[in-house]
Amino acid sequence: MSLKLYGYWRSSATYRVRIALNIKGLDYEYVPVHLVKEGGEQHQDAYSQLNPAHLVPTLVDEDRDIILNQSMAIIEYLDERYPQTPRLLPSHTLDRARVRTVALDLACDIQPLANLRVLNKLADDFAVDQEGKAAWARHWITLGFEALETRLKNTAGDYCFGFDVTLADVALVPQVYNALRFGVDMSKYPLIDKVYQNCSALTPFKLAAPENQPDAQ
Amino acid sequence: MSLKLYGYWRSSATYRVRIALNIKGLDYEYVPVHLVKEGGEQHQDAYSQLNPAHLVPTLVDEDRDIILNQSMAIIEYLDERYPQTPRLLPSHTLDRARVRTVALDLACDIQPLANLRVLNKLADDFAVDQEGKAAWARHWITLGFEALETRLKNTAGDYCFGFDVTLADVALVPQVYNALRFGVDMSKYPLIDKVYQNCSALTPFKLAAPENQPDAQ
Incomplete structure (x- = not known):
């Protein structure tokens, strides 16, 4: 599976990207990043290398070596990258x-x-x-x-x-x-x-x- | 002049749209909305009819009867609407x-x-x-x-x-x-x-x- 979504179950921004991935019909692996445990896994090196802002979510496309942050930018990216599936932004x-x-x-x-x-x-x-x-x-x-x-x-x-x-x-x-x-x-x-x-x-x-x-x- | 920008001199969001209008080479009339005076002009009816969120800026295109809020949405609109001028979003x-x-x-x-x-x-x-x-x-x-x-x-x-x-x-x-x-x-x-x-x-x-x-x- 090429797409990995790093996020947290209750994070609104992660939730948005999960919805968008589902609407676009894209398979993805979900990788939990616990925002509370041990001071927050988002602050640990393994994650902060994916997002220097220490915020979730991050979308990784391993086949293409792409790492993206910011839920709204990720969703617009998915909508542009996979235009054949339902569009989340209107054409006009x-x-x-x-x-x-x-x-x-x-x-x-x-x-x-x-x-x-x-x-x-x-x-x-x-x-x-x-x-x-x-x-x-x-x-x-x-x-x-x-x-x-x-x-x-x-x-x-x-x-x-x-x-x-x-x-x-x-x-x-x-x-x-x-x-x-x-x-x-x-x-x-x-x-x-x-x-x-x-x-x-x-x-x-x-x-x-x-x-x-x-x-x- | 068709474009009117309602905003406040020190508002970051208004400042963004002023920069974008200037880069795109678009003439506009600037209409100040004082965020402090008299409890804030953004809360008065005249302005809140342009933006129910009581926030600046608002871009109005009077010729086309268009009212737009949210600086980042306004800037993406201007970039798409006037593609012949310098692009603020890359093509890829x-x-x-x-x-x-x-x-x-x-x-x-x-x-x-x-x-x-x-x-x-x-x-x-x-x-x-x-x-x-x-x-x-x-x-x-x-x-x-x-x-x-x-x-x-x-x-x-x-x-x-x-x-x-x-x-x-x-x-x-x-x-x-x-x-x-x-x-x-x-x-x-x-x-x-x-x-x-x-x-x-x-x-x-x-x-x-x-x-x-x-x-x-």
Whole structure:
């Protein structure tokens, strides 16, 4: 098997790439990188040589000697490299921009603010407790979801953009999974919730779910 | 003039789009949105109708009735829409992925963690003072720059990727500007600093600099 995905079951960014690989119908070997155990395996030499940012995921194509980081860059790469399978980016320039906007709302303005390393830093620097960390996460998630719910009013069908799964859905589902962990009330976001439910019923999303990974705890 | 850029002189994301518009040789009208005055103009109806996320920038193409948010989506749109001008994304799929990776290192994993709304939230929730906010910003910037300096060892020439300006440089320069504001010692990152100096000498970057904007204070 040529493709290897290094990641963590609960990492949103890894989850996105698992979904994309499944939609594109690509076989891959999943290599768990435990983000907590022994101070985090992502900081050990074996992994940091694959990603100097010490973040997951990394996609390795061993046959081609390719190492790629950053989930959104990896997914765009897969979509361009394997154009014969379902496309995650639409063909029209303007449609592509709109799909990327929603994906980046999630990948830039929500996820990075509420991930493990940031919550740990709040605890270390300002003695923020578990509930305080969850409140911090909910703040950024709900702020982002309010904007996203408004955007989806103009675009959503079964999925974020009409009736085809796109990069926007690939980014949305892991963020909703994360929101539910932190106790966000999804009834306030009926369009986001509808898209989440519709996507969750699809096999590529089901197979990519955190609880279905070998490193799930 | 058809293109209007709504933004703020010191916003990194706006700065990126100004650089890209200049490189692409596109005329545009700059419309300042003051992020601080009166609780922030980005929260007022006039602007939030352009961007429900209450964030800058927004690019409006009035002739075509197009409204776009998210700086990286806007820049990819401009690069695809105006392919006859200098390209910010390389033509080869793998090169594009590598350029996007560096751009996303900056746009996902550094900038969102140290911007105004996050620093304000730290002050509001945990009574973090000015020096504490600067230390938080420096933490994420230096963590990101250490990774980026390693990446650039394999790719940099005059710019992040060899001798042509790409999306990676467009994202890098505003982040270095920001790092300098927070007192990051750039002598630790000689490759990043070299790329920053080389870009800063180019007219499209000079014209886009925060201090050269009409709303600069």
